[in-house]
Amino acid sequence: MILTIDNLSKTYDNGVKALQDVSLEIPKGMFGLLGPNGAGKSTLMRTIATLQDADNGHILLDDLNIATNKHTIRKCLGYLPQQFGVYPKMSAEVLLNHFAVLKGITQKNERKEIVEALLYKTNLYQARKQNLGGYSGGMKQRFGIAQALLNNPKLLIVDEPTAGLDPKERNRFYNLLSEIAENTIVIFSTHIVEDIKELCNNMAIINKGEVVLRGKPLELIEDLNGKVYQKTIQRSELEAYKKLYTVINDKLFLGKPIIHIVSDISPGNGFIPVKASLEDVYFSQINN
Structure with missing residues (x-):
């Protein structure tokens, strides 16, 4: 069926x-x-x-x-x-x-x-x-x-x-x-x-x-693995980062924004690689 x-x-x-x-x-x-x-x-x-x-x-x-x-x-x-x-x-x-x-x-x-x-x-x-x-x-x-x-x-x-x-x-x-x-x-x-x-x-x-x-969710996550990076920034820096990087998600942790970006290469500048999630897959599609 x-x-x-x-x-x-x-x-x-x-x-x-x-x-x-x-x-x-x-x-x-x-x-x-x-x-x-x-x-x-x-x-x-x-x-x-x-x-x-x-x-x-x-x-x-x-x-x-x-x-x-x-x-x-x-x-x-x-x-x-x-x-x-x-x-x-x-x-x-x-x-x-x-x-x-x-x-x-x-x-x-x-x-x-x-x-x-x-x-x-x-x-x-x-x-x-x-x-x-x-x-x-x-x-x-x-x-x-x-x-x-x-x-x-x-x-x-x-x-x-x-x-x-x-x-x-x-x-x-x-x-x-x-x-x-x-x-x-x-x-x-x-x-x-x-x-x-x-x-x-x-x-x-x-x-x-x-x-x-x-x-399939697991396959879509795997396709994004190795391309997601994270950084904790100041709230006042958020708009500037959005102009410089493909920011797919931002959320607060202990009052400070944590941003996730997608990049084919390591962006440096204090970003660390993180394992991709289905949330990253989702936001990479609706926030681009």
Whole structure:
């Protein structure tokens, strides 16, 4: 099973070019789509999820064209959007049962088994009678995954699912998605580099509507190894260094900026070589 995106473009009525000739091949497993806010990730996710049409290009799930087979695609699609609302005064069990009916699971016994299994799978069974309004952010996200899995999807899309989660909930979410990805195409859209590093064997970086890099995270890191240098500087020196070097990242440590630069040769001037990270790969693409 493979998802093929071919020369996809989308321009909104206000003139914003959200997608520009995006082409990707996404196999079964966890695929990370990494990019800053406003890069076009959500536009691409909504287009794959049949919620809007592209201006040009096409998307195929195996040989099935998504744009002309929306009803069929929706039967095998699970989607957790960035903004996922719940009815706060309904319990997880009742609302999940309601969603199951909407997805065509009409046999009561079958529906009961599926709902119960998903509540166990997402570790919500003990809290199934609790109103969703009392759920934590992580519990709501796990409920969102439960509803997305009701139809046993071949393709699962999760858009910025870990934003706002504490480390414990994030790890729980990682484990859940990894299990699902063993038999499913899972597209994980995020601006958090750590998410991709922990989960994805394949990835792409999107910026300003264009795919600027694609590949396997470990291979992309290896391609940058030997080219990243670090130096601690004064805050007042930052702009001058940006004019002299290809500064891909700057962050504070003990109140002083540490900059990372990319250079094919040793820059001297107090810079020391450091092992490349996926964060360096990411910032080398969006800050150039």
